[in-house]
Amino acid sequence: MNLLARLRLRGGVHPDGRKELSAEAPICALPLPERLYVSLQQHIGAPANPAVAVGDHVRKGQLIGTRVGMVSAPVHAPTSGRVIAIGDYAAPHPSGLPVPTITIESDGDDRWLDFETPADPMALAPEDIAARVDAAGIVGLGGAAFPSAVKLNLSRGSGVTTLIMNGGECEPFLTCDDRLMRDRAGEVVAGILLIQRAVGAPVVLVGIEDNKPEAIAAMRAAAAGTGVEVRAIPSMYPMGSEKQLIQALIGKEVPAGGRAADIGVLVHNVGTAFAVHQALSLGRPLVSRIVTVSGGAIGVPRNLEAPIGAPAEALFDYCGGFLDTPARLVMGGPMMGQELTDPRVPLIKGTSGLLALTHKEIGQPSPAPCIRCSTCVRACPIGLLPLEMAARIRAGDLAAAVDLGLKDCIACGSCSYACPAHIPLVHYFNYAKGDLAAKERAKLKQEATRKLADARNERMERIAREREEAARQRAARKAAQDAAKKAAAEAAKAGTQETETA
Amino acid sequence: MIAAIASLTALGLALGLGLGFAARKLKVEGNPLVAEIEALLPGSQCGQCGYPGCTGAAQALADGGAPVTLCPPGGRDLVIQLAAKLGVEADLSGVKDSVPSIAEVREELCIGCTRCYKVCPTDAILGSAKHIHSVFREACTACGKCVDACPTEAILMRPIPVTMQTWYWGKPALEAA
Amino acid sequence: MTVTEYLLLLISTALVNNVVLAKFLGLCPFMGVSRKMDSALGMGMATTFVLTLATAAGWMLEHWLLAPLGIQYLRILSFILVIAATVQFTEMVIRKVSPGLYQVLGIYLPLITTNCAVLGVALLNLQEDHVFLESLLYGFGSALGFTLVLLLFAGLRERLALASVPDAFTGAPIGFVTAGLLGLAFMGFAGLV
Numbered sequence: 096m097n098l099l100a101r102l103r104l105r106g107g108v109h110p111d112g113r114k115e116l117s118a119e120a121p122i123c124a125l126p127l128p129e130r131l132y133v134s135l136q137q138h139i140g141a142p143a144n145p146a147v148a149v150g151d152h153v154r155k156g157q158l159i160g161t162r163v164g165m166v167s168a169p170v171h172a173p174t175s176g177r178v179i180a181i182g183d184y185a186a187p188h189p190s191g192l193p194v195p196t197i198t199i200e201s202d203g204d205d206r207w208l209d210f211e212t213p214a215d216p217m218a219l220a221p222e223d224i225a226a227r228v229d230a231a232g233i234v235g236l237g238g239a240a241f242p243s244a245v246k247l248n249l250s251r252g253s254g255v256t257t258l259i260m261n262g263g264e265c266e267p268f269l270t271c272d273d274r275l276m277r278d279r280a281g282e283v284v285a286g287i288l289l290i291q292r293a294v295g296a297p298v299v300l301v302g303i304e305d306n307k308p309e310a311i312a313a314m315r316a317a318a319a320g321t322g323v324e325v326r327a328i329p330s331m332y333p334m335g336s337e338k339q340l341i342q343a344l345i346g347k348e349v350p351a352g353g354r355a356a357d358i359g360v361l362v363h364n365v366g367t368a369f370a371v372h373q374a375l376s377l378g379r380p381l382v383s384r385i386v387t388v389s390g391g392a393i394g395v396p397r398n399l400e401a402p403i404g405a406p407a408e409a410l411f412d413y414c415g416g417f418l419d420t421p422a423r424l425v426m427g428g429p430m431m432g433q434e435l436t437d438p439r440v441p442l443i444k445g446t447s448g449l450l451a452l453t454h455k456e457i458g459q460p461s462p463a464p465c466i467r468c469s470t471c472v473r474a475c476p477i478g479l480l481p482l483e484m485a486a487r488i489r490a491g492d493l494a495a496a497v498d499l500g501l502k503d504c505i506a507c508g509s510c511s512y513a514c515p516a517h518i519p520l521v522h523y524f525n526y527a528k529g530d531l532a533a534k535e536r537a538k539l540k541q542e543a544t545r546k547l548a549d550a551r552n553e554r555m556e557r558i559a560r561e562r563e564e565a566a567r568q569r570a571a572r573k574a575a576q577d578a579a580k581k582a583a584a585e586a587a588k589a590g591t592q593e594t595e596t597a
Numbered sequence: 598m599i600a601a602i603a604s605l606t607a608l609g610l611a612l613g614l615g616l617g618f619a620a621r622k623l624k625v626e627g628n629p630l631v632a633e634i635e636a637l638l639p640g641s642q643c644g645q646c647g648y649p650g651c652t653g654a655a656q657a658l659a660d661g662g663a664p665v666t667l668c669p670p671g672g673r674d675l676v677i678q679l680a681a682k683l684g685v686e687a688d689l690s691g692v693k694d695s696v697p698s699i700a701e702v703r704e705e706l707c708i709g710c711t712r713c714y715k716v717c718p719t720d721a722i723l724g725s726a727k728h729i730h731s732v733f734r735e736a737c738t739a740c741g742k743c744v745d746a747c748p749t750e751a752i753l754m755r756p757i758p759v760t761m762q763t764w765y766w767g768k769p770a771l772e773a774a
Numbered sequence: 775m776t777v778t779e780y781l782l783l784l785i786s787t788a789l790v791n792n793v794v795l796a797k798f799l800g801l802c803p804f805m806g807v808s809r810k811m812d813s814a815l816g817m818g819m820a821t822t823f824v825l826t827l828a829t830a831a832g833w834m835l836e837h838w839l840l841a842p843l844g845i846q847y848l849r850i851l852s853f854i855l856v857i858a859a860t861v862q863f864t865e866m867v868i869r870k871v872s873p874g875l876y877q878v879l880g881i882y883l884p885l886i887t888t889n890c891a892v893l894g895v896a897l898l899n900l901q902e903d904h905v906f907l908e909s910l911l912y913g914f915g916s917a918l919g920f921t922l923v924l925l926l927f928a929g930l931r932e933r934l935a936l937a938s939v940p941d942a943f944t945g946a947p948i949g950f951v952t953a954g955l956l957g958l959a960f961m962g963f964a965g966l967v
Contacts, residue, residue, distance in 0.1 A: 604843060604845065620866060682877070
């Protein structure tokens, strides 16, 4: 089975897992920090709108940010307390740009709002499940943070036949999904069944990398008799990527430029399933998540259940602080995670890990010229030519890079990892994708403004035409009046003459 | 001598006649390139290039009478595209790598004279007499016409602020050769 | 003459005595229009048309006009006249058929007139004492060689644009170095026929 799955895949790399640092640490709760910084932009899509005012008292789970537009998610208070600020705060993003953030000062009670919960969540209609998932602000907890309800609603009508639960967790260091499946397998399976009901998929597969035998055993035990099939998949990076996982489990490839739904598959993270269970069985919105705090510079690597909005440094401090000055702080995994510019940035829904890496771990010698060894081509799980794409991007020819399949790059970082010359290949691709997106935006704007300019020109012409028309009419009217006056005067003259003659 | 003169004259005459006939047969109506170039230009008819609107500029470009660097709102990308279309070398040294910007009305200086919105080619300024004007971000092309028209220097060009949605990684520094 | 001989003539003109790399004629468009594959192909086709026509017309001029009247001293003058007319005609055709290519070829299109390969091949053709059909093939073969080299070189330069070339060599210098290497490679054809 495993051999077969391995044969189906191309590319991939085998970075040193380093999961042993935190894999044996059971999930424990982070002591409540004094202040929580809840970002209103925790998901892909439009930022939420604040629904509270400064000074308001909120209870845990209360709605504090409403969704805006189609692709968005609401935000809830992660603890009870007072709103002390609504404004810009540094975001956990490599840009370090500020985003609208609600700051809550905890009152220490951590009191939940009273929720009404359905007696039997499994009896809910699929639409209701999706609506509740939406109201609970659940987003993909694997890292991409795409609003889950949008995914559920899109899948319901489009004939999804297979629901795949992603327990791959292929990023080195991260163990949050592993621990979740080990410690809370029952809840995860209950959540999986709810998602299955919401999308009506007959087949449910859970894919777990074979380097997590305890998680596989726990999930198998919990899933016994439910129809959910737990499968071990080979450990390699990027097995936790949607496209790779689908290929390993059912042997189908997502077409270039397509989505998983095109081949009748929906993929959700196991963490999301847990959040769905919490939302439907207990009525609790997504206000906390499991985070792996690890890395060579961390005193005691742990898996923490932390409230959303907790500052990263609070988590680091709870895990024994830094053994020595970390060379780099990373949010997410070391392969695809984002560098943290500031240890004070808050946790968001998509944060799967907080890593403090040592110089040895990041090992970043300066890049050397490409010798066309094609190691990156062998590493690419999509089957692209990273060296060729990077060469074109460096020469400024982005269109040629797109022709080579840039848009299908999943930015997994396997090529950069494998490159013996340490060329920052994935950085080139991220830059190119960003630049292309900016160009696309500029083009849309240009088209829109062109229409505006045309409309204005037309209007100006029309006004000029109407003015001319009006002037002509006025002239005509004046001429007619003059003629009438003249005629009247002549008639009067004639009249006087007549009277004179009479 | 006579033979040489006569034969060369005859040759020249024959070729000249042939070419004249061909020129008539293969006459090109207008320049199809103009339409292609016009599609590349911003189309906001701002007139900063000195030609009456984008059609005029496209005509001048196609005739080779204008440099490819003529369009300030188009920026560096447009120069590169035009150079590729026209098959000329683009001199990018004079082109500012213009950051996308938009006009902004400084409210404390605006006297509500309506001059700016009368010149705006894309109707991006809203206002009426004796009221403070403001700019629609989505419609502004940063052509700068309003800046010239404003009597109180209340309009200035500001770079569009980078947000989380528009931020992206910069180009990596070149590796050591 | 047999078919084999015609074939050999074609090979010898296109490869062994390549106009650009063996005779060093027509270097101006070789460096000028070889930046992009598309324009190189367009230039190659235009030059093929002109070269073949000019060689044939040159043969006719020489054998039917200049030689009978004994005015061979007017050869270069009259050849240039014919070439210029052909180029003008080609220009008109390209402008009509493909305005984009016309724009891209730019000044290099009228410059085919002064392309030494065109006049050179027409003159060399007379030295070889060819009959008319051979002349046609001689012209066509040379043009084919020109197009081939132009395309090869354009392909190389497209790759060169992506390579990290030392600053001192970027642009034309590395182009010349590459052209030299390409010339060396073509020397391998010597003795083929």
